[in-house]
Amino acid sequence: MEINATQHPMDKYLRADRIPHIWCPGCGLGIVLNAFLRAIDELKIDLDKLAVVSGIGCTGRIAGYINTDSYHTTHGRAIPFATGLKLANPEMKVVVISGDGDLFAIGGNHFIHAARRNIDITVIGVNNYNYGMTGGQLGPTTPLGARTTTSPYGNIEHPFNLCHVAHAAGAVYVARWTVLHAVRLKNSIKEALQKKGFSFIEVIAACPTTYGRRNKMPDALDEMRFYREHSVIKHGIDPAEANIEIGKEIIVGKFVDIEKPTFNDAVEELKRKVKKK
């Protein structure tokens, strides 16, 4: 017999008074949150020294559920907020968790520049192919041909390959997983959190309510089964080769893991050099 419980082992990292969360049944965001908390747990990261920053949207709500210093900022601006926070308070571990629209449409400019500077933060970008919270509009990652509320005849725009963007902009760690790869995702988050510099993890997540049902995957399970059948792990592949197209395989894995001096170290070095006695 299963045992009825009222407390979950991850509750200690959650703002328990805010659970249940707002996400729809089958939404991948809960899995991302779970994987993040388990990564924190396994690394034994001091929650007093962790800051989670989100932008706006369904993913933007993640910050508010984690029992740490959490910042729910304006649409697209999580990364510059995190940049300021990390620079002002270098002892904090700063993580941005936000959605594809927030990070790559309205906030796209900030993403590439933070990666270029190699700001010492981790960005977890949840890609559900659309703007969920506002009702399923076309986003910067919506695959070509996909139906959304603002592409009712099928998307005619070419989407971003987020990992390729991150790599091209200079991120030192780039990985992609689907939410079905929950264990690998958790391990990847652990690696990213320990990585110095701008690390980026793209998580492909189901959005049954506003994306799936318009794209022949009305149930979250349909999307999850698709991940099971059509994702292929290719570590170390050039992210440029990992485009996402409707009906095609989803290439996942760790694509980039390099070393590069961070902006934060450069700032500290500069301070040491020019500081007035």
Added chain:
Amino acid sequence: MERSEIKFWNGSIAVAEGALAAGCRFFAGYPITPASDIAEYMALRLPQEGGVFIQMEDEIASIAALIGASWGGAKAMTSTSGPGFSLMQENVGLAAITETPLVIAEVQRAGPSTGMPTLVGQGDVMQTRWGSHGDYETIVISPSSPQESFDLIIRAFNLAELYRVPVIFLTDECVAHMYERVVVPPKEEIEAVERLKPNVPPEEYMPFKPINDIAPMATAGMGYKVHVTGLTHNEKGYPMTTSPEVQEWMVRHICDKIRRNEYKMRDIEEYRMEDAEIAVVAFGIVGRSAKAAVKMARRHRIKAGLIRLKTIWPFPESYFESLADDIKKFIVAEINYGQVKLEVERSVHGKASVELLPKFGGAVHQPSEIYEKIKEVKNGN
């Protein structure tokens, strides 16, 4: 005991040095004429003082970084001009709703849009007050000289920390580029206010519950695990997006903490107002022409006086209202097509006439122009 130092600084350097003296240790900005001088100077000086300078990819990122830095525990500033300030507006609202102390040095040029990038304007008064959406209050301070740029930017930081509010330091192209003598007092004589921190254990802490108007602020890493959101939130900081009651409580709080304390922020220079019949109202660079004009008028036995606003917002409504019991003629001289004029008009409740003497940007009023207006008003035209 150290002595005061005499410097020959322009308004931009004075703003930067004043900010450093006030404890500013974080600057994020984006180049824009005529405000870049402040950023350039901060890039030079901040690392020397152990602070961080970062040039961001745009003004939106700059203010977002400021809010982040402020929650990281630093006193933070940016500099910009009208177009850049327009880009910042959404996050001015975020700073207001999250009650984040920060300072924006806004060096005005002539607008709208790209306008006259290298020349003076004063058209951003209303933008500093109403630029973001929804109901909120800011504090806006305006200097007329490099000396005031130094002194008042310190006050700007102190008010930001004291009231947990974005403060806009509304200077202009002329004051920023003008070189003058600046007296810098010794460090120990400069009062730098630090934000109130909580002194209760984390489980008892309510991050947005005011004590005497202001809630103590727990920044990142202090162990209070605060949730900060741009959504309507309760005293705990949790989103309450369907409660009109919480919305009312929150909006009243972020507005009333400023409105209620307007008299404490009030900062007005009165010149020859003791027996004045005509009052010239001015701020920033125009305050200087206006003073010269009042002197000219007095030489011609016209009882004119000057009211120079150093704090523009919150607007000293009650000051003007009571003044209008005695003074029946106001002239507002400003480099725009009527902004502070509207506020004076509103404040005097019809008890006095209020006339606008506009300049449209690119030039400052000549004292003689203001003097002519004084004569015209005196003669009842």
Added chain:
Amino acid sequence: MTYWVEEKEKNVHGRVYIIKDRCKQCGFCIEFCPQGVLKQSEEFNAKGYHPPKLVETDEKKCMGCGFCQMICPDFAIFVEREEEEDGKK
């Protein structure tokens, strides 16, 4: 080939805990359990969903791999692993 794997299965079990009222009936735990130990229950939770329950036939079928707790989006299920000395407890 399969002999030692089965040995291991016998020795490691999972105790499945369910927080019924958090379940939103996405079905992930049921679908992706490698041992197929879960099924949808008939009962309704507070939100009107059917939370999962263990398939009654074999109590010890759960190997405690914990995949259900990794892919549950709602913090509604978790597993405690228990290891047995000799396949009995």
